[in-house]
Amino acid sequence: MIMKNKYLIILSAILIVSCAKKTETRTSKNENVSSYVDPFIGTGGHGHTYPGATVPFGMLQVSPVNGISEWDWCSGYHYSDDVAIGFSHLSLSGTGIGDLADILFMPVNKAVDLSTNPISRDSIPYKSSYSHKNEKATPGYYQVFLENHNVNVELTTSKRTAYHKYTFKEGDTQSVVINLGFAINWDKSIETFLKVEDEHTISGYRYSTGWAKNQKVFFVAKFSKPIVNYKLSADGNTTDKDLVKGIKTSTQLFFDGAKNKELLAKVALSSVSVENAKDNLDAKEETFETTKSEAETLWNSALSQIVVETPTDSLKTIFYTALYHAQLAPVTFSDKNGQFRLENDSIVTAKNYTAYSTLSLWDTFRAEHPLLTLIAPDRVSDMVNSMLAFYDTKKILPVWTLYGNETNTMTGYHSIPVIVDAYQKGIRGFDAEKAYEAMKNTMMQDDRGLIYYKKYGFIPYSLLDESVTITLEYAYDDWCVAQMARALGKEADYQYFLNRSKAYQQLFDKKSGFMRGKSVDGKSWNAPFDPKHSNHREQTDYTEGNAWQHSWFVPQAVDDLIAIHGGNEIFTSRLEKLFTESSEITGDNVSADITGLIGQYAHGNEPSHHIAYMFNHANQPWRTQYWARHIMDTQYNTTPNGLSGNEDCGQMSAWYVLSSIGLYPMNPASGEYEIGSPIFEKSTIKLPENKTFMIEAEYVSHTNFYIQSATLNGKPFTKTTLSHQDILKGGTLHFVMGNKPNKNWGIKNKAQQLTKK
Known part of the structure; x- marks a missing residue:
């Protein structure tokens, strides 16, 4: 009788747990995520x-x-x-x-x-x-x-x-x-x-x-x-x-x-x-209450494109608020009849697309626009068409568009990587040839320092402020143009822009390990040099930052950047020092944008956002896992002070959304995501054609953030990158997590490295 009761108790417990699990799963699928x-x-x-x-x-x-x-x-x-x-x-x-x-x-x-x-x-x-x-x-x-x-x-x-x-x-x-x-x-x-x-x-x-x-x-x-x-x-x-x-x-x-x-x-x-x-x-029949209810429905649909599962509600709050902030901008700009105003007062009509403005491209090209290719791909081509409509006014692609106006705020022409990213990922709702013409014409004109960039192969510091940042960003934009040229079969253009995209090599000072301002003679450096020095937007070689924060912007050629440093050991030593150096910023006019400091890494401003993922390319993916998780834990919380710097129209939040599920587009136009450290037990990305892509992190916890092993659709997975096309196929990426680094996972052997070179 005692044994019988014991078995009944065990059976009851199993049934209760089973029901609880079913209820939990059902709730996670149907919860009001907003x-x-x-x-x-x-x-x-x-x-x-x-x-x-x-x-x-x-x-x-x-x-x-x-x-x-x-x-x-x-x-x-x-x-x-x-x-x-x-x-x-x-x-x-x-x-x-x-x-x-x-x-x-x-x-x-x-x-x-x-x-x-x-x-x-x-x-x-x-x-x-x-x-x-x-x-x-x-x-x-x-x-x-x-x-x-x-x-x-x-x-x-x-x-x-x-x-x-x-x-x-x-x-x-x-x-x-x-x-x-x-x-x-x-x-x-x-x-x-x-x-x-x-x-x-x-x-x-x-x-x-x-x-x-x-x-x-x-x-x-x-x-x-x-x-x-x-x-x-x-x-x-x-x-x-x-x-x-x-x-x-x-x-x-x-x-x-x-x-x-x-x-x-x-x-x-x-x-x-x-x-x-x-x-x-809106029509007369719409009321306050029906509109409020419809707004909630719209948000629930938008926020449910990625469903995360975790017992920690605070993590859900941070995640879904980040996903919310990542979908506030760009904003609808065309009227119901398709019309909108450009800065020259011409009225144009968006035919078969919605025009958008508030394009904070210096920020959002890094992670928000890549995120949108996953969660709102139907809007991406409209955003590209909006950029092309703004291009029509001046024959130059937009830099930072506010209410139909070009503000020319910040550096580079980062509508270019947004367009290339869309095309590389198979989004075709725009004229690719016109887009390429816009990109090429933009990078071949003379404004905003391009005249010097073309003449010298870099921008000399004596000719333009923020010369290092601008050179590095133009080099990246050139790489993006090259990829589009190759995709469209324009081989001569591909070679031309690919060669120009190596401009970063001109500014690398091997002795100090930093990108530095160089003079017109192409030999001497801007001196005296203090890598911690910041001078906000004037008489400086760096935009809203210093040499520590800007010397890593070569997302198109990380392997070459490692090589010119002298190899993995020197590169990772310097990269690690970025995070462990003292957080002192020197100068009398320090940029207020340098916030969220971890050493000299400044998460509160966008130039730092890709850096933690560079360890993957130097055979130390466990350092990427460590620092990605550390940034998530320290730079985001559930209070009004929960962002470590300007949200910048979705970029700060998009970084968290992607990083928290274990992915990040270190090179935003490559069509690939770096593997980081997933924070949720399970993340499900909803895809077209009713497909899903799931990322599972077995044993993940506050201390278990190191990847021990991984499988993709049941097969061993040892790469530190995942392609957008692999995600679109649907399936499951399964990680086993632990509290100590597995220094064998994600490592390229010498033969692989030689093949890649």
Whole structure:
């Protein structure tokens, strides 16, 4: 009897565990993954993200504005703040330059004086305090209670329409201030216009200059209640007319609050015209609640493209928030009818594609765009077509496009690797010959130092600031052009650009082990030399960094970089020292972008992002595994300070998304991913044709981050790279993890190395 009971107990336990496992698996497949996202991550520190509402790659980003013009308020919002001056409809996610925050709405419960020009936030008459205790953000939704006005604000969006829901205190005045003259940081209005069209509708436009030099935003807003009174103001003058124009215009609208406490507004924008904004406005039957629900559905679909399994909820929060941030930009720019405005004021039509802007290419070419080829391949060709549309205006590919304007921010022409990466991975929804023409013409013109690069084979430091960084990045762009030339059968061009892509060899100082500024004579170095020295964007050889951080940017020829260092031993010794050197940065004008330091490695800025994966090429993959995991553990967390530097439109987060599943595109246009250290027990990538690619990490834990062995579809796998094409076939990459490095896994023997050479 005792034995029988014992067997029953064991059998029951097995059944309970089995059911629990089935439930866990079912839950992981059907869970609301958007619930793990915390949009406040990155809104503190130097993350520069916003917490407001948007949909994946949406046209609108309706978000709170604090009203301070400083670096950490580049998105309009910073978590350290507790004052709001309104809610704008365009926001930048994680950039280092502040712009947008256009078309500002603010619900208030009293009449305010709009005739004065506030000299600071303190003198804005409609500002309000708020508490983070009464603030909430989820994908596609934002809510905050304005204490001074006793108004609860809720925001959501569709692809091209923002929805506002204001709940006033019973009996209070119901009013909304709209300010078109307000600007943050570099932006300023140059002409604005407001018109009360009827008792429910107001429209207008805002022309401004700033980071985007020719920014034209048209809008229309429809309210759920009739406007019973209003005041219009332009440059300090108030009028009772129904329209007003000036440099700075604003209005206060009053509504009848007798029947209910809620006031709703729908707002749509356009870069083209008020008529297009009206066309972009959602149909009448759409409500706040249905739009909020649809936004959540859209986010769940976008976030479910990669499903991760782990018992640690904080890791899911970091991962899915990163996956969320990686799909905020680029943003939809073309209207419902396909039209959009270019910086020369020409209106063009996107035919059979959606045009995108906010192309932060110096950052996003590294990991975000490669990530999109996995999770949103249908959008990639549209983004390439958008770059080609911008190319048509100046016959040069874009550098950093904001609201249809070329800002020429940062170095290189990194639309090139994005295009080549797409083509190499089989994405064909664009004209390849036109794309190649655009790439070739861009790299053969003379602007932005290319005249010196072509003449000397590198850029001499005396002729252009940031010469080392620019030379290295042009060399990489050249390599990318060469790959496209070869793919299209242009052998002469292939050889020409491949030869030019070796420009990095000109700048390598074997004695010091660094890439250094070289003089016009091609022999002498820029001296004195301090590899820790930083001088932000002027009289420097490096962009937002120093020699320690920029000397490794040769992703197209890592094996050759190792060779010119003197071999694996010297290379890995110097690479290891990057992470273990003291974190002192010298100089009187140190770049604020040098953040997230591990030794001299700066994860808070993009030039460092590929470096940890270079150990793979020097026969020390266990060091890649160690440092990749160390970066994940130390540079990301679940607080508002959870990003170690500017998010930069998705790049900081894309690094984590890919690294955490064990992959990283060290050379973003190669079509290959380096193997790192997976952090999740299982990651499932959803692919076209209902295929999946699974990455399993058996025994993975906080201490078990070293790869012991691996199989791909059941066969032994010993390479440290995996091709995009292998992923697209579907299957399973299975790792066995341990707490000590297996120094035999992923090692190339001498015969393999000689064959590769």
